[in-house]
Amino acid sequence: MNKEVRVRFPPSPTGYLHIGGARTAIANWLFARRHGGKLILRIEDTDAERSTKESIKGIIDGMKWLGLDWDEGPYFQTAFTAAHRTAAERLLASGKAYKCFCTREELEAKREAALTAKQTHVGYDGHCRDLAQEQIAAFEAENRPFVVRFKVPPEGEVGYVDKVLGRIARPCNEIEDFVIVRSNGKPLYLLCNVVDDIRDRISHIIRGQDHMTNTLRQILLYQALNAPVPVFAHMPLTLDLKKAKISKRSHGEIVAVQFYRDHGFIPWALVNFLVLLGWNPGDDREIFSKEELIEAFSLERINKSNSIFNYRQGDPKFFTDPKAININGHYLRTMPVEDIAAMVKNELVKDGLWHEAFDGDRKGWYLKTIDMLRERFYTTRDFVTAGRAFFADDFEIEEKALKKNVLKHPDLVKWLPMLADRLEATNEITPEKAEAVARGLAEELGIKMGIPVNAARALITGRIKGPSMFELFAHFDRDTVLKRLRRVGRIFEAAS
């Protein structure tokens, strides 16, 4: 049992990295790290028709963004076509595979016939399995096209113990002689995959349950090629609320890892969320550091049943699974503020709100701003949307704040400038002084302090909620505070 742990993540580059693929990658990565093994990244680009450069880049970028590092590769499957053919030839030469000259039309006809006869078994009937040598020679002489089929043992049983599902087995006679090489000479996925895994000395194959039915046929190939059979673990799939498999086609960007990057997710938070879909540590923990997760991960605790990605299209409150957002919010509030500040910098730069001073003179102010705001935010995007007023003068006052906290009290046209005047009269605005000023003013006017204070929040931050306003009077630049309070007249004019 001291065999080296070698696992692989073999995406086919026909789209972006989606969360289902990411989950598989995460499981493999964690397993490799847990056991001091190696993770191999292998791009299965055999399907040249559908494989694209952008897709390869997208997958690699996604892996890197998530922080999933690999030890070997990326290898490209197309670089090993010679090996795939050699393997097929070996099987042919040793009588474990044979040439099948049946045409597609013939096979289709047989299939139809079997279906109409309501036969349960509609697989290949083994027509070419035992062709006479002369017959084969004759077909070859006339250059008749052929595929290579694997000769499934006529009796016995194939089986294995799945790390997730337990024992899986089937009698061989229920498995048809499957094609391993196309008539154009190109080996098929089933074969390539096995040949690659043997060459890469893969010890554990951790993949989605959609590959379950490939497994038995692949085991037959391992045996025929005299290679040790790896350990298999088939992870449950991730479905949508309607229990349909998530896919780019039907769900769009919401299932792309890149979507989360672009919407202010913290990479590790997404990893943390995804790993919880179909796995748990056996105790109540849900938030893990990288080290903790590696330590806790095991194939044995992967669930058998599919999980649902709880995303409702058009939900005004949650743009993706609420738990994912919650976990992201947790990391946003608890990570070192410098780390968050660095991520927010990217967002600010993207939106043209970044000032070099935030890395210089105003660094303290910048960090304080991040720290104040993050208590109520969920993504790093929130800083440039909900938090825009902290970084720019041209921000919108949200409708709710305007109506409820400003327009409702027309006298604010007088009160807010009064508040500004009194703040201006203090030589330095501190939270304590600001509070005293606000209380004093409210008392004199015989109004609740909340009225001018919340109106000030709307005018200064554009929002109906946020950090303590007294803190903010002191935090914002003095001129900004006064200027924004004195805008109240124009706000009323604009609204009338």
Add this chain to the structure above:
RNA sequence: GGCCCCUUCGUCUAGUGGUUAGGACGUCGGCCUCUCACGCCGGUAACACGGGUUCGAGUCCCGUAGGGGUCACCA
């Protein structure tokens, strides 16, 4: 349709014959308060169904229903 897999709160899940069926997210209520989707406290909510086995079943067995996967010269 054949074969395979699965089935605990709305969602993610704990649970390996005896539990008031636990936690998290969501949701609802309260507290805090200048506001708030922070925080804290509390509530709501689940064993798909039917038969067995057993003193006793979410846990074991069988069946039914439902869901998923897969049945290519795609990967």
